[in-house]
Amino acid sequence: MSSSLKKAAGGAPRLFERYVPVDHARVSFDAGFWKSWSETVRDVTIPTQHMRLDEEGFLEVLDFDKPAGPLARPIQPSGLSMQHFFDSDFGKWIEAASYTLKNNPNPDVEAKIDAIVEKLEHGQMADGYLNSWFIRREPEKRWTNLRDLHEMYSMGHLLEGAVAYFQATGKRRFLDVMIRAVDHIIDTFGAEPGKLRGYDAHEEIELALVKLYRVTGDPRHLKLATYFVDERGRMPSYYDEEARRRGEDPADYVYKTYAYSQAHTPVREQTQVVGHAVRAMYLFSAMADLAYENDDPTLKSACDKLFDNLTGRQLYVTGGLGPSASNEGFTREFDLPNETAYAETCAAVALGFWSHRMAQIDLDGKFTDALETVLFNGALSGISRDGEHYFYENVLESHGQNRRWKWHYCPCCPTNIARFITSLGQYFYSAKADEVAVHLYGANTAELDVAGRFLRLKQDTAYPWEGDVRLSVGLSVPASLTFRLRIPGWCRTARISVNGQEIDFSASVERGYAAITREWKDGDEIRLSFDMPVDRLYAHPAVGEDAHRVAFKRGPVVYCVEETDIGTEPQRLRIARDAALEPRFDAGLLGGAVVLEGEALEADAGDWNGTLYRSAPPSLKPKAFKAIPYHLWANRAEGAMQVWLTEK
Amino acid sequence: MSSSLKKAAGGAPRLFERYVPVDHARVSFDAGFWKSWSETVRDVTIPTQHMRLDEEGFLEVLDFDKPAGPLARPIQPSGLSMQHFFDSDFGKWIEAASYTLKNNPNPDVEAKIDAIVEKLEHGQMADGYLNSWFIRREPEKRWTNLRDLHEMYSMGHLLEGAVAYFQATGKRRFLDVMIRAVDHIIDTFGAEPGKLRGYDAHEEIELALVKLYRVTGDPRHLKLATYFVDERGRMPSYYDEEARRRGEDPADYVYKTYAYSQAHTPVREQTQVVGHAVRAMYLFSAMADLAYENDDPTLKSACDKLFDNLTGRQLYVTGGLGPSASNEGFTREFDLPNETAYAETCAAVALGFWSHRMAQIDLDGKFTDALETVLFNGALSGISRDGEHYFYENVLESHGQNRRWKWHYCPCCPTNIARFITSLGQYFYSAKADEVAVHLYGANTAELDVAGRFLRLKQDTAYPWEGDVRLSVGLSVPASLTFRLRIPGWCRTARISVNGQEIDFSASVERGYAAITREWKDGDEIRLSFDMPVDRLYAHPAVGEDAHRVAFKRGPVVYCVEETDIGTEPQRLRIARDAALEPRFDAGLLGGAVVLEGEALEADAGDWNGTLYRSAPPSLKPKAFKAIPYHLWANRAEGAMQVWLTEK
CATH class of the missing domain: 1.50.10.20 (Glycosyltransferase)
Incomplete structure (x- = not known):
C-alpha cells in the first residue's frame, strides 16, 4: 500500500510547501557520528528495553485472562502495580524496534512484537475498545475521565507502533487491531449528535491518526484528528462536564487549569x-x-x-x-x-x-x-x-x-529517544517536485526519488566535530534539480563548491537554505564548509539564572564542564571573557569527541576559614579547564556539571 | 511556684555557665522597633489567628462528642478534613496568647483558652492519653506509628501552651491535664522492661518536658526528656520494628532515611x-x-x-x-x-x-x-x-x-512567629550571680533580679536603624555588677562610654561580649555606639547560586530589592563593586525603615530582537536603585524580589 501522501502530492495547488521526508530506512549511517549511536540503539537499547518491560511487569498487564491483581513485581518506588498508560510504553517500543527491521530483519524482535500483538488482539473488546487497564480492572469506567487517564494517548502510541510495524514488515494484524480501535473512537467521539464531544487531555492520538491516514488514505482518519484539534479548548470545557458526570467538582482539578x-x-x-x-x-x-x-x-x-x-x-x-x-x-x-x-x-x-x-x-x-x-x-x-x-x-x-x-x-x-534515533534518517532529507532539501549534516548514504528519478546521496563528513561536508551525487541519468542546502543558524561563515569550483551562493539563501539549481550528473560533488569556531553564548537579561554566565557551543554542540575532568566543582570556575578555548578531538572520550580546553580561574575556598559569608569576594587562582559535549555528561565518574559557567 | 531552675542555680559547681534569661513579661517594648510589632501581634495576630483556627475547622476537632466526620469546612487545598497534628496548632496559639496576658490581661482571650482546655480535659482518655485525631477516629491505633503521626509532637505543643498559660495566669487546669498526659507517656515509653522503646520522629516533646520540669521540679519529667534524646538514633531502629508490627516493610518509608x-x-x-x-x-x-x-x-x-x-x-x-x-x-x-x-x-x-x-x-x-x-x-x-x-x-x-x-x-x-514575638523580651537579657548579659539591642525597659538586687534597665535607641544605644541603670541601692555587653558580630568599630566617659573595653571582650565590672548606682548610663556602614557580603565559592552576587546588610538587617521600588525586575540589575549606597530613613515605608539608595546598572533587553541567546553580552544602562529590609518585602505591590544581586 502506497501512502496517500504520495498520491496527494501531485494534486491541486496548495497553500504551503509540502516537502516529503525521505523514508528513514533509505538513509544508512555507515560511518561517522550516528553510526555507533544507531548501532548501539539497535543492538543494545532495543533488546534491553524489552527485557526491562518484561522484568518490570509492563508486559504482564497484557495477560488479559489472568485476574488483574498486583504485578509479580510492583513498579517502584510507588509500589504501583500498574498505570493506566502502560500500553503506551510497549507501543513506543514496538515503534522504535520496527524502524530497525527493514534494513536489519530480526526474527527474535518480530516474534516479541507478534507476541504482544496477539495479546492485544485477544484482549481487545468486541466493540474495538483497547486499553489494558480499563479492560481488566474497570471496564465500566472507560471513557469517563479523558482529563486524567490517557486512554487515547495510549491508543495513539499503539497506533504509531502498528503503523511502523506494518511499514517495516507488511504485516497487517496489528494495524487492523488498531483500525478497529479507531473505528470505535470514531463511533464514540465527535461533534455529531449522540457522540461525546470529548478529546484526550494528553495529546498523541491526533498525530497518530495522521500517520494512519497517510497509510490508509481513509478520510475518516484525518477527519477524526481534525475534530480533536478543532474541539480542543472549546468552552464550556468537556472536562468540566465530564467531572460533574463523575460526581466531582471541576474546581478540584489537581492542576487547576x-x-x-x-x-x-x-x-x-x-x-x-x-x-x-x-x-x-x-x-x-x-x-x-x-x-x-x-x-x-x-x-x-x-x-x-x-x-x-x-x-x-x-x-x-x-x-x-x-x-x-x-x-x-x-x-x-x-x-x-x-x-x-x-x-x-x-x-x-x-x-x-x-x-x-x-x-x-x-x-x-x-x-x-x-x-x-x-x-x-x-x-x-x-x-x-x-x-x-x-x-x-x-x-x-x-x-x-x-x-x-x-x-x-x-x-x-x-522508548521516545529510541524511536527518535532508529528513525533518524527521515530527518536528513526531504523532496518536493524537482527539489531536494538537505536539512542535517552527518555521514550517511541515502536513496531518494526526486522528479521521477532515483537519486543517491552520500555525505562524507566528521560533522558535528568538523564543519566540512562532501556531498556526492549519484544519478543513473543526469537531472535538473535544485538542492536546498541548510546553512546552519550557528554558522557565520560558509563556503560551497561544486566539483571543486567555489560558488557564490549568498544571493540564493532564503531563510537559512542556499539553493543550487543545475543539471546534475552522476559523480558530481558538492563541498560545504561551515566555519566552526567556539561560540560564547549569553542569555537574554530576563533569564536571571544565567546573569553573568556564558555557555560554549561549537557548531551544533553545546558544551558543559564536568567535575571529573577538572577535579573541582565547575561552579567554582570563573571564565575570563577573553579566555582562549582550544578544540581538540579526543579519541578516547566515550567513542571520540571534540573537547574544549583552556585556562580558567578558580574561586579559592582555602581562605574562608569556616565562614559562609564575608565582605571580601572570593580570591581567584588559575585553573586548567576542559569542557565536553553536553550530551556526553554523566557517562563517567559521578560529579558536578555546569553548562552556564560564571564569567570573571 | 518558683522554677526549679532558680532553685538549682546556687547548687553544686557545674560544668557550664548557667545564665538565666529574664522573664519575657519583665521586658516592655514601650518605644522603638519592637513596640509596633509587639502591639500588632498582640492586637491583630492573636485574635485573627483564633478566628482562622475557628473558621477553618481546627477547633472543631475538639468536639469529642460529635462523630468524627468531615469538618464543616474541609481544609484546602487538600480537601483534608483533619490532620493528626492539629492539636499542635492551638497548643502554639495558646502559648503565644498566654505570653501577652501577664502584662495585658484579656478576659476574652482567657475565655477562649479556657474553652479549649475544657474540651481537651473532656476528651482526654482515662489513662491520660490525649490526641484529638486518635481519640475520635482510631483509638486502637494510638502509639503504633511514632515515625509518621506526630502524637508526642502535638502533646509537646499542648504542654508548652499549658506551661505558658499557667505561668501567665496561675491557673492549673490545663497544666494538670498535660501532667496526666505526661504520666501516661512515662508509663508507656522508656528503657525499662515492659515499656516501648520509642520516641517521636518529630521532636518537640523533649524541650516541652524540660519546660515542664522547670515548673514542676519533678525529676521524672527531666528523665523522660533525657530518655527521648538518648534513645534517638539507636540501632536497630525502633521505627523499623514498629513498621513491621504494622505489617509494613520498613524499606517502604517514604523519606527513605x-x-x-x-x-x-x-x-x-x-x-x-x-x-x-x-x-x-x-x-x-x-x-x-x-x-x-x-x-x-x-x-x-x-x-x-x-x-x-x-x-x-x-x-x-x-x-x-x-x-x-x-x-x-x-x-x-x-x-x-x-x-x-x-x-x-x-x-x-x-x-x-x-x-x-x-x-x-x-x-x-x-x-x-x-x-x-x-x-x-x-x-x-x-x-x-x-x-x-x-x-x-x-x-x-x-x-x-x-x-x-x-x-x-x-x-x-x-503561631510560631507569634509566640516568638510575644515572648521576645526573654531573649534580651540573662543574669547569673552578679552578672548581667545584654544579648540584644532595641528600645525597651526591663526589670531583673541580680545578685539579690532589683535592677531596672532601659534602652533608648533607634536600633536596628541606628547603632547608638543608651542603657540606663536603675538601682535602689548601689551594686557591684558585671555587665556583659554583646558586641555584634557584624560590627567592626564599637565605642562604649560610661557616664559620658569613653572606656577602653577591648581587653575585656571575650567571644563577642565586652565586660564592664564596677559599682553601679542608680542613674548610671552606658552608651554603646556601633558603627553601621552598609556591608557588602559575598558567599563562599561553593555556593554556586551566589557566584558573582552581592548581598547588602546594614547592622543586623539584610536588604533586598523589590520590583515595586525600581519598576523593573531586580534580576536585571548589575551593581558595580564601588557603587555608593546611601542609607536613608524612610518614615513612610511600612511604619518607617532605613532604605539603601544608589546607582546601579540595568541589563538592557531592548536590543535582543526576540532572540533568547546571542554572542554579545547584554548592554548596560544606568538605573536608580533602592533596597529595603528583607523582612518588609511582599507587603506592597506584587513583583519580583532579590537579596543576592548580580555584581557588574
Whole structure:
C-alpha cells in the first residue's frame, strides 16, 4: 500500500510547501557520528528495553485472562502495580524496534512484537475498545475521565507502533487491531449528535491518526484528528462536564487549569506555550500535520506564533524545554533554572518531531536549527553512551546528584529517544517536485526519488566535530534539480563548491537554505564548509539564572564542564571573557569527541576559614579547564556539571 | 511556684555557665522597633489567628462528642478534613496568647483558652492519653506509628501552651491535664522492661518536658526528656520494628532515611545538620536544655559541632535554613538556592530558640548573632506588617509568584512567629550571680533580679536603624555588677562610654561580649555606639547560586530589592563593586525603615530582537536603585524580589 501522501502530492495547488521526508530506512549511517549511536540503539537499547518491560511487569498487564491483581513485581518506588498508560510504553517500543527491521530483519524482535500483538488482539473488546487497564480492572469506567487517564494517548502510541510495524514488515494484524480501535473512537467521539464531544487531555492520538491516514488514505482518519484539534479548548470545557458526570467538582482539578493540557482556549488562539511540555509538543506536531494535510493556514499561523514564543522565551540553550517538575512543563517566560531544569527527554524529542513537521510546510532554517539543537544536545543527553541508562530530567547544572537510571516507574523517555534515533534518517532529507532539501549534516548514504528519478546521496563528513561536508551525487541519468542546502543558524561563515569550483551562493539563501539549481550528473560533488569556531553564548537579561554566565557551543554542540575532568566543582570556575578555548578531538572520550580546553580561574575556598559569608569576594587562582559535549555528561565518574559557567 | 531552675542555680559547681534569661513579661517594648510589632501581634495576630483556627475547622476537632466526620469546612487545598497534628496548632496559639496576658490581661482571650482546655480535659482518655485525631477516629491505633503521626509532637505543643498559660495566669487546669498526659507517656515509653522503646520522629516533646520540669521540679519529667534524646538514633531502629508490627516493610518509608528525623544515628554522633529543619532545631534546642540541666558536656559538644556546621555551611544570609521543599529541610552542604529556598519560618524561629539556649550555657556572641539574624530577617519575614498574612517559605529571590497568605492547610508558622514575638523580651537579657548579659539591642525597659538586687534597665535607641544605644541603670541601692555587653558580630568599630566617659573595653571582650565590672548606682548610663556602614557580603565559592552576587546588610538587617521600588525586575540589575549606597530613613515605608539608595546598572533587553541567546553580552544602562529590609518585602505591590544581586 502506497501512502496517500504520495498520491496527494501531485494534486491541486496548495497553500504551503509540502516537502516529503525521505523514508528513514533509505538513509544508512555507515560511518561517522550516528553510526555507533544507531548501532548501539539497535543492538543494545532495543533488546534491553524489552527485557526491562518484561522484568518490570509492563508486559504482564497484557495477560488479559489472568485476574488483574498486583504485578509479580510492583513498579517502584510507588509500589504501583500498574498505570493506566502502560500500553503506551510497549507501543513506543514496538515503534522504535520496527524502524530497525527493514534494513536489519530480526526474527527474535518480530516474534516479541507478534507476541504482544496477539495479546492485544485477544484482549481487545468486541466493540474495538483497547486499553489494558480499563479492560481488566474497570471496564465500566472507560471513557469517563479523558482529563486524567490517557486512554487515547495510549491508543495513539499503539497506533504509531502498528503503523511502523506494518511499514517495516507488511504485516497487517496489528494495524487492523488498531483500525478497529479507531473505528470505535470514531463511533464514540465527535461533534455529531449522540457522540461525546470529548478529546484526550494528553495529546498523541491526533498525530497518530495522521500517520494512519497517510497509510490508509481513509478520510475518516484525518477527519477524526481534525475534530480533536478543532474541539480542543472549546468552552464550556468537556472536562468540566465530564467531572460533574463523575460526581466531582471541576474546581478540584489537581492542576487547576486546563492550560496544563493546552485545553484552556481553542488552539488557534494560543500564542504562549503553556502547560505540560510533551503534551504541547505532540499537539503542535499534530497541528503542523493538519496544516499540511488540510491546507489550513490558521493552524500554520498558530504554530508560527507558538514556535517563536518557545524559541524566543522558553527554550534552554540545549533545546530542553519545560523547566518545572510540578507540571512537567512551562511556567513563566524566561524561567530557565539550570539545576532544577525538568527539560524532559520526551519533550526535547517531541520538539524534534514538531520542528521537522514545520520544515516540511515552511522550509525555514529556524525549524531545522531547533531540530538539530535537540538532536545533538537536549534529546541525546537522555540516553547514555552504553545505550541502556537514561535521564528523564535533563538538567543544565548538577552537584552530582543526577545519575542515569536503568529503568523508571514512568519509562516514557527511553522508548521516545529510541524511536527518535532508529528513525533518524527521515530527518536528513526531504523532496518536493524537482527539489531536494538537505536539512542535517552527518555521514550517511541515502536513496531518494526526486522528479521521477532515483537519486543517491552520500555525505562524507566528521560533522558535528568538523564543519566540512562532501556531498556526492549519484544519478543513473543526469537531472535538473535544485538542492536546498541548510546553512546552519550557528554558522557565520560558509563556503560551497561544486566539483571543486567555489560558488557564490549568498544571493540564493532564503531563510537559512542556499539553493543550487543545475543539471546534475552522476559523480558530481558538492563541498560545504561551515566555519566552526567556539561560540560564547549569553542569555537574554530576563533569564536571571544565567546573569553573568556564558555557555560554549561549537557548531551544533553545546558544551558543559564536568567535575571529573577538572577535579573541582565547575561552579567554582570563573571564565575570563577573553579566555582562549582550544578544540581538540579526543579519541578516547566515550567513542571520540571534540573537547574544549583552556585556562580558567578558580574561586579559592582555602581562605574562608569556616565562614559562609564575608565582605571580601572570593580570591581567584588559575585553573586548567576542559569542557565536553553536553550530551556526553554523566557517562563517567559521578560529579558536578555546569553548562552556564560564571564569567570573571 | 518558683522554677526549679532558680532553685538549682546556687547548687553544686557545674560544668557550664548557667545564665538565666529574664522573664519575657519583665521586658516592655514601650518605644522603638519592637513596640509596633509587639502591639500588632498582640492586637491583630492573636485574635485573627483564633478566628482562622475557628473558621477553618481546627477547633472543631475538639468536639469529642460529635462523630468524627468531615469538618464543616474541609481544609484546602487538600480537601483534608483533619490532620493528626492539629492539636499542635492551638497548643502554639495558646502559648503565644498566654505570653501577652501577664502584662495585658484579656478576659476574652482567657475565655477562649479556657474553652479549649475544657474540651481537651473532656476528651482526654482515662489513662491520660490525649490526641484529638486518635481519640475520635482510631483509638486502637494510638502509639503504633511514632515515625509518621506526630502524637508526642502535638502533646509537646499542648504542654508548652499549658506551661505558658499557667505561668501567665496561675491557673492549673490545663497544666494538670498535660501532667496526666505526661504520666501516661512515662508509663508507656522508656528503657525499662515492659515499656516501648520509642520516641517521636518529630521532636518537640523533649524541650516541652524540660519546660515542664522547670515548673514542676519533678525529676521524672527531666528523665523522660533525657530518655527521648538518648534513645534517638539507636540501632536497630525502633521505627523499623514498629513498621513491621504494622505489617509494613520498613524499606517502604517514604523519606527513605531516618536522617529526615535526625534518627539515623545517636545524637551525640551527629556532626552534620540533616533532615527536616524544624525537627532538627527542636532536637538541638532540647539537647542544649539537657546539657544545661544535666551538666552534660557530650550534648554540648554535639551542639557545638552542629551549630558550626549549620552556620558555616548551611545557613542563608537571612538566617533561613532548610533549602528543600521535598524534605522541608537540608540537602547537601552549601546548597542554598535562592528562588526555591524553602527556609521555613518555623525553622528560623526554632534556630532562634536553639541559639538562645546555647548562649545560656556558653556566652558566645556567635549564638546571639544567629539569634539576631533570624529575628530581624528570616523569621520576621514570615509575618506581614499588618500582622495577619504569612509566609511558610522565605525565598531570597522571586519573580513575583510568592505572595503572603491568610491561612494555610498546615498553619504551623503563624503561631510560631507569634509566640516568638510575644515572648521576645526573654531573649534580651540573662543574669547569673552578679552578672548581667545584654544579648540584644532595641528600645525597651526591663526589670531583673541580680545578685539579690532589683535592677531596672532601659534602652533608648533607634536600633536596628541606628547603632547608638543608651542603657540606663536603675538601682535602689548601689551594686557591684558585671555587665556583659554583646558586641555584634557584624560590627567592626564599637565605642562604649560610661557616664559620658569613653572606656577602653577591648581587653575585656571575650567571644563577642565586652565586660564592664564596677559599682553601679542608680542613674548610671552606658552608651554603646556601633558603627553601621552598609556591608557588602559575598558567599563562599561553593555556593554556586551566589557566584558573582552581592548581598547588602546594614547592622543586623539584610536588604533586598523589590520590583515595586525600581519598576523593573531586580534580576536585571548589575551593581558595580564601588557603587555608593546611601542609607536613608524612610518614615513612610511600612511604619518607617532605613532604605539603601544608589546607582546601579540595568541589563538592557531592548536590543535582543526576540532572540533568547546571542554572542554579545547584554548592554548596560544606568538605573536608580533602592533596597529595603528583607523582612518588609511582599507587603506592597506584587513583583519580583532579590537579596543576592548580580555584581557588574
